[in-house]
Amino acid sequence: xxxxxxxxxxxxxxxxxxxxxxxxxxxxxxxxxxxxxxxxxxxxxxxxxxxxxxxxxxxxxxxxxxxxxxxxxxxxxxxxxxxxxxxxxxxxxxxxxxxxxxxxxxxxxxxxxxxxxxxxxxxxxxxxxxxxxxxxxxxxxxxxxxxxxxxxxxxxxxxxxxxxxxxxxxxxxxxxxxxxxxxxxxxxxxxxxxxxxxxxxxxxxxxxxxxxxxxxxxxxxxxxxxxxxxxxxxxxxxxxxxxxxxxxxxxxxxxxxxxxxxxxxxxxxxxxxxxxxxxxxxxxxxxxxxxxxxxxxxxxxxxxxxxxxxxxxxxxxxxxxxxxxxxxxxxxxxxxxxxxxxxxxxxxxxxxxxxxxxxxxxxxxxxxxxxxxxxxxxxxxxxxxxxxxxxxxxxxxxxxxxxxxxxxxxxxxxxxxxxxxxxxxxxxxxxxxxxxxxxxxxxxxxxxxxxxxxxxxxxxxxxxxxxxxxxxxxxxxxxxxxxxxxxxxxxxxxxxxxxxxxxxxxxxxxxxxxxxxxxxxxxxxxxxxxxxxxxxxxxxxxxxxxxxxxxxxxxxxxxxxxxxxxxxxxxxxxxxxxxxxxxxxxxxxxxxx
Ligand code: AGP
Numbered sequence: 036x037x038x039x040x041x042x043x044x045x046x047x048x049x050x051x052x053x054x055x056x057x058x059x060x061x062x063x064x065x066x067x068x069x070x071x072x073x074x075x076x077x078x079x080x081x082x083x084x085x086x087x088x089x090x091x092x093x094x095x096x097x098x099x100x101x102x103x104x105x106x107x108x109x110x111x112x113x114x115x116x117x118x119x120x121x122x123x124x125x126x127x128x129x130x131x132x133x134x135x136x137x138x139x140x141x142x143x144x145x146x147x148x149x150x151x152x153x154x155x156x157x158x159x160x161x162x163x164x165x166x167x168x169x170x171x172x173x174x175x176x177x178x179x180x181x182x183x184x185x186x187x188x189x190x191x192x193x194x195x196x197x198x199x200x201x202x203x204x205x206x207x208x209x210x211x212x213x214x215x216x217x218x219x220x221x222x223x224x225x226x227x228x229x230x231x232x233x234x235x236x237x238x239x240x241x242x243x244x245x246x247x248x249x250x251x252x253x254x255x256x257x258x259x260x261x262x263x264x265x266x267x268x269x270x271x272x273x274x275x276x277x278x279x280x281x282x283x284x285x286x287x288x289x290x291x292x293x294x295x296x297x298x299x300x301x302x303x304x305x306x307x308x309x310x311x312x313x314x315x316x317x318x319x320x321x322x323x324x325x326x327x328x329x330x331x332x333x334x335x336x337x338x339x340x341x342x343x344x345x346x347x348x349x350x351x352x353x354x355x356x357x358x359x360x361x362x363x364x365x366x367x368x369x370x371x372x373x374x375x376x377x378x379x380x381x382x383x384x385x386x387x388x389x390x391x392x393x394x395x396x397x398x399x400x401x402x403x404x405x406x407x408x409x410x411x412x413x414x415x416x417x418x419x420x421x422x423x424x425x426x427x428x429x430x431x432x433x434x435x436x437x438x439x440x441x442x443x444x445x446x447x448x449x450x451x452x453x454x455x456x457x458x459x460x461x462x463x464x465x466x467x468x469x470x471x472x473x474x475x476x477x478x479x480x481x482x483x484x485x486x487x488x489x490x491x492x493x494x495x496x497x498x499x500x501x502x503x504x505x506x507x508x509x510x511x512x513x514x515x516x517x518x519x520x521x522x523x524x525x526x527x528x529x530x531x532x533x534x535x536x537x538x539x540x541x542x543x544x545x546x547x548x549x550x551x552x553x554x555x556x557x558x559x560x561x562x563x564x565x566x567x568x569x570x571x572x573x574x575x576x577x578x579x580x581x582x583x584x585x586x587x588x589x590x591x592x593x594x595x596x597x598x599x600x601x602x603x604x605x606x607x608x609x610x611x612x613x614x615x616x617x618x619x620x621x622x623x624x625x626x627x628x
Contacts, residue, residue, distance in 0.1 A: 036110045036626040037122075037136035038064035039216075040233050041197035041207040043103035043252045044224040049073075051099035057226070057233040058106040059087050060281060063289075063424050063616065063623040064136075064229060065110030068121035072132040073101030074204045080132060082107075082121040086617075102224075102254070103207060105197045107134035110622040113142070114159030124163045126170035127155045131179075131200045133169070135162040136229055137193035137214040138627050145189060165190065169198055179203045180251055183210060184262070187247055193382065193626060197227050209250040214626045215380045215407065218242040218250055218257060220271065225252040230403070230624065231274055232281040232422050239274040243405045272405060281422045290425035290508070290615045294601050295467060298460035300430040301594070303419030304437040305457065311441050314414045318396055321371045324351040325395075327359050327387045328375040329625070331428040331503060335435040336375050337496040338593045342443035346452060357628070359387035363394075370395045375439075377423060377431035378624040379406025386628060388412060400438050402431045416442070425616045426623050427507050429601050432500065433463075436594050452590070459594045462587055466598045473599050476563060476579050477606030483534055486511055487525070489518040489555075490538035491548050493589050494596065497538050501600035508608040508615040518551040531559035536603075538596055539566045539573055542589030552576055563603075565596050 038061030042050050054071050069090050070082025079101065081094045087108065090096065107122035114120035123132040139145070142161035145168065150156065154167045165186060172182035179200045187194075193213035199206070209216060209227040219226035219238030226234045227250060231241065244250050244259055248267065251258040259267050286292035324343055326336030333355055340351040354362050356374075366372065372391040376384045379401040388411050391397050399412035402420050409415045418434035437456065444453040480486070486505055488498035499515035506513040516525050518537070529535065535555045539548040549572060556562055556576065564577035568584035581599040608615040 036064060036622045036624060038062070038108045038229045038233065039105065039134040039136050039195055039197055039227070040229070041105045041134070041209060041227040041252065042224055043207055043254055045254050047102050049100065050102050050104045052097040053237065054104050054106040055091065055096045056236065057228065058108055060232045060235070061108055061229060062087055063426055065108045065622050066617050067111045067116035068109045068118070069096070069107065070121045070123050071096050071099060071104055071106040072123040072199060073099045073104035074199055074201060075100040078125065078129050078132050078199065078201050080123055080125065080129070082123065083118045084116050084121060103199065103205070105132065105134045105199055105207065112138055112627060113161040119158045120160050122162060124158060124160060124166050126166045128170070130202060131166040131169045131173070131198060133162065133166045133196060133198045135165060136195045136626060139164060139190045139194065140192035141190065165196060166198070169200070173200060173202060179206055180208050180249060183208045184249060187212070195229055205253050207252040209252070210247060211244060212246045213382065213385065215624070216244055217405065218244060218259070220257065224254070225257050227252065231276060232424065235274065235276055235281055236278040240271050241274055241405065242269045242271055243410065244269070274404070276422055281424060288425065288614070288616045290427055290429060290605055293423055293425050293430045294598070294605065296421070297430045297433045297598070298463040300420040300434045301437045301463065302460045304434040305441070306419065307416055307438060308441055308445070311416055311438065312445055314398065314416070315442070315445050318371055318414070321369055321396065322349065323370045324349055325366065325370055325372045326351065326353045326375060327356050327372060327384065327391070329356045329381055329383050331432045331500060332375040332377060332435060334496045334500040334503065335432055335439060336373070337499070338436055338493065339373070339439040339443070341493050342439060343446065346443050346447035346449050349446070356381065356383035356387045360390060363390045366391060366394045368395060371398060372396070373398045373400060374408055374412060375400045375435050376408050377402040377418070377428055377435070379403045379408035380624050380626055382626050382628045384408065385411065400435055402434065424623070426618050426621050427504055427604070427615065432597070433594060440594070455591050459591065462585065462595045463598060465585065466583060466595060470599070470602050473581055473602045474606050477603055477610050479579070480534055481607050481610035484512060485528070486513040486534050486536065487529070488513065488515040488536040488538065488600070489521060489551060491518045491544040493593055494538040494540060494544065494548070497593050497596050497600070498536070500597055501536060501538070504601055504604040505607065507621065508604055508618050509611055509613065510619070511607065518548050521551060521554065526554065526558070529555050529558045529560050533560050535560040535562055536600065537562055537564045537577065538592070539564060539570070540583070540587060540589045540592040540596060541567050541570065544589055549573065549576070565599055
């Protein structure tokens, strides 16, 4: 949800090419518009609606003077995606320019007041009040830093802000609340950014500012101050991600690269076993577990419920983060609340985590080191998927599942479950070796309007995730159902030629799911089944089959059977001429509620 970058170089080189490169790495956060502001003897601004490549072709964004500047990619909340609403936003005299990620909830009141005082607004954004407030305080004689401090006393909502002023042309000031911001220390200069992929190429020593701390960058130092103007000594952490990890490395899109990295991501996450064991030893007195997450992370949580209830016998709930407050009254200090989030910055999840911290022990399962969930939760499991750039979660999902399987295996001291997980990377490599049949199927299904996915037990979350992947990147309506639920309503939607994906691994649920397959077939559905290569009955009944070999039972199926569904979604998107990395209206990191 919007990405911001700021950079000040130690020498007098042009910063614009670096800002352009950094902001391009954040395009997964928003792609409605892009803009850059630099300072030489004045503030220079280039910005427009559109993806970075298009805007750059038109405006040549790298060609701007000045060794310091700020940049922005937008995911529109207030105001259409157009040039005026693009960031950087500025005051009427262009003395101050600001980039912002978040939402200023009281902007209308502030705007009304500022208009009475003579300020003129030109955009529909909430952000525009920020440069006007900073300008107002600078006019009263405050410096840029104190003006930003006054401004954050007035604005309400969520924000990561970077601001520059022509009156102090050697400085960037930045701050954050409920939106991510990191500070990077590079050999060539200093950086602020929404997320680490932006600056990996230039800086891997990172500082994580806390809420409402002020970050002041000039060409010779970084100063971080608290609200009361005291300088704070912050810990510097070193990132273990490399710039190459955030590149396509020969693949057409990040999504397909990330699908192909899944066995590695699982292998790396398996190294968390020792940490997970320590966490379990420490939280020995719990009698209930509650998962909280959104989207794909919610689907990983659902698998967690099946695992923990069947293997450890501990009552487990799964709650959508945006609905959490309605359930929070039932929590107590014997409940472990597990927050799953690849980004660690999802606003709904963070709100719920704050609430859960009041009563219960909290555990975060997170992919991005240093993100807000890692700082707020009592315990943290780091999924080791590396940076995920495609908006559709793939390798982070499998890493989350891996962490949950290890957690359930250790919690229930079930060695056989743990041993099975160790073999999953090998199964995935096997599946990825031959996906031609799925690629062919994507041609057949590219023009359909609706898709259904069904599965029972452990395969039910696979059905939900398969449907989410499809709708997210192909814009085809997809619904996942528990196979046994079809007859309670959705069966009315099944008709001649409607594709139904039946997920049916070997196990107790196999027979009943076969019955459901026959029910939809009898009503004309086009059945695409995913099952074992030795499953003769399934192969015979289905119109199309993707077979999994070697045999994977229904408990482990979520880690393997999702792969063909990710690939199906990817190639249907390609067939439809869509960019799977940048689905419309979505962004990688959802920092608004
Ligand atoms: C997944 O493909 C989606 N992009 C989305 O549902 C995502 O899983 C959700 O927004 C949660 O994100 P998080 O894991 O970063 O908290």
